[in-house]
Amino acid sequence: MTASTILSQVRQPLATALGSVAGNVYSFVPESVIPPAVVVVPDSPYLELETINKTTIHTKINFTISVAVAYNSNPASLDNIEQLILSVLAVIPSGYVVSSVERPTVTQVGASTLLIADVRVSTYYTQTA
Amino acid sequence: MATTVITGRDISLSFTGGTDIEAQATNAVLTKEVDRQTYQTLDGEAYKVVNVSGSFQLDMLADWGKANSVCEAIWTAADTAPNTEISITLTSATGAQFVFPVLPVYPTVGGSGVDAQTVSFTFPVARGEVTETFS
Numbered sequence: 635m636t637a638s639t640i641l642s643q644v645r646q647p648l649a650t651a652l653g654s655v656a657g658n659v660y661s662f663v664p665e666s667v668i669p670p671a672v673v674v675v676p677d678s679p680y681l682e683l684e685t686i687n688k689t690t691i692h693t694k695i696n697f698t699i700s701v702a703v704a705y706n707s708n709p710a711s712l713d714n715i716e717q718l719i720l721s722v723l724a725v726i727p728s729g730y731v732v733s734s735v736e737r738p739t740v741t742q743v744g745a746s747t748l749l750i751a752d753v754r755v756s757t758y759y760t761q762t763a
Numbered sequence: 764m765a766t767t768v769i770t771g772r773d774i775s776l777s778f779t780g781g782t783d784i785e786a787q788a789t790n791a792v793l794t795k796e797v798d799r800q801t802y803q804t805l806d807g808e809a810y811k812v813v814n815v816s817g818s819f820q821l822d823m824l825a826d827w828g829k830a831n832s833v834c835e836a837i838w839t840a841a842d843t844a845p846n847t848e849i850s851i852t853l854t855s856a857t858g859a860q861f862v863f864p865v866l867p868v869y870p871t872v873g874g875s876g877v878d879a880q881t882v883s884f885t886f887p888v889a890r891g892e893v894t895e896t897f898s
Contacts, residue, residue, distance in 0.1 A: 685824070686774040687785040731879055758824065758879075760786050 638762045644695055648727065648757075649674055652699070655721040667743050669704040670718055677754060691761040699753040705740050711749045712738065722753060730757045769856040779850045782833045789881070790822035793853055793861055795893050817888030819851065819865050825880035827872070834882055840867040848889050860896045864889040 641661065649661035657670035664673065677696035685692040701722055703714040715738050726732060738751040776784055776791050798814040826832045840849060848864035855861065865886035874880035 683772060684789050685786065686771050686776060686788050686791055688772045689775065690785065692786050731877070733877060 640695065640759060643762075644757060644759050645674055645697075648697070648699075648730075651725050651727045652722060654725055655718065657701075657703075657718060667702055667746070667748065669702050669746065669748055670714065671700075671702045671748075672718070672722060673700040673702070674698075675700055677756075691759075693759055694756055695759050696754070696756045699755060700750055701753060702741075702743075702748040702750045705747040705749040715749050715751055719751060719753065726755060730755045773856045775854045777852045778833075778836075780836055782831045782836050784823070784833050787823040787826050787833055788821060789824060790820065791853060792820040793863065793888075793893065794818050794820070795888070795891060815891040817863065817891040817893055819853075819863070819884075819886040819888055821884045821886065823882050823884075825870075825872075825874070825882045827880075834870045837867055837870055837884070841869045849886075851886075858898045861893055862896075863893040 645661040649659050652659045652672050652674070655672055657672050658668050660667075660671065660673045662673075663675050664671075667673065675698050677698045680696060682694040682696065683692075684694050699722060701715060701718050703711055703718060705711045719735055723732060723735075733754045733756065736752040736754070738749050741748050741750045771790065774791055776788055778784055795815065795817040797812045798816065800811045800813050802809045802811070823833065825834055827834050837849075840847070845867055847867075849867060850862065850864050853861045853863075865888055868884055868886055870882040870884060872882075
């Protein structure tokens, strides 16, 4: 039997849980971002080995959930990203630790200008057969 | 010859009851101590070990609510059978195994808003009995 993967056990379930927010949700970094968008990307350090024993892989996984909205008018964009952040925080599944939300920054992605903030979360993963 | 380094990740740990403790434990330390009395005689110091004791420090991620929860198993043991020993097998690294009985203690419950809930135990080792197997 194929061993479980981080994509199937953690990233995809997280993206699925985020599916109810008003935005495009990606469990990976997409080639192009269509705002409003929520993107699950690895944080650094990505995997932290905190538990004893090495016969089975138990690891803490750190993610950044990048929340992006179109940057047109500053006050409206800030309001939009705040609302999107709150809706993301509301649907993060149990078993996750939300540590902080970084300040929003204006970022050029391809042809679009986006207002992006990073939500830092972590969870624990045990590889199963 | 290369220097040997073993880490906490080399440890394996099991309980009677078979709960999956290795997925939760972040720190496991067995301490065995002697109570050595020192006597000042006319000939100089004389020593006598009058007792041997032990303790087992275990820190782990709380797993309340999980199927086969370690926290719930130990809480129940402390509630229903506080004088019944739990046998623990700790292998420090391949070839160094320690088997010892501990008495159950209650886990702590709760945590801070920003961190994973954790639990710390200091189990007394019954009679300080540790059976070691070195191979």
